[in-house]
Amino acid sequence: MRRIVLLTIRQVSEAIKVSEKTVRRLIKRGDLEAYKVGDRGQLRIEEQELERYLQSKRVQVNLTNDTKEDEGK
Numbered sequence: 001m002r003r004i005v006l007l008t009i010r011q012v013s014e015a016i017k018v019s020e021k022t023v024r025r026l027i028k029r030g031d032l033e034a035y036k037v038g039d040r041g042q043l044r045i046e047e048q049e050l051e052r053y054l055q056s057k058r059v060q061v062n063l064t065n066d067t068k069e070d071e072g073k
Contacts (some may be wrong), residue, residue: 006035006044015050026053 013020014034026032029044032053034043 005047006037007047009011009043009045012045012050030062 007015009020009023013023016023023032023045024043027034027045030046033049034045036042037044
């Protein structure tokens with residue numbers, strides 16, 4: 001059985017260097033899945049879900065082409 005690690009809104013915001021409000025927007029938009037836990041419905045994000053989200057936002061940077069374009073300008 002895999003170990004599930006749940007993160008708070010604050011932990012996620014600190015990990016990816018954005019505001020807590022931004023994390024809440026990502027959840028509301030459906031970009032980041034969350035769980036409501038406890039009597040007050042506190043939000044928690046599974047660590048694996050955060051990793052999935054970050055992978056989906058990964059970009060490839062091709063410095064070789066950028067350098068050649070800059071030289072021509």
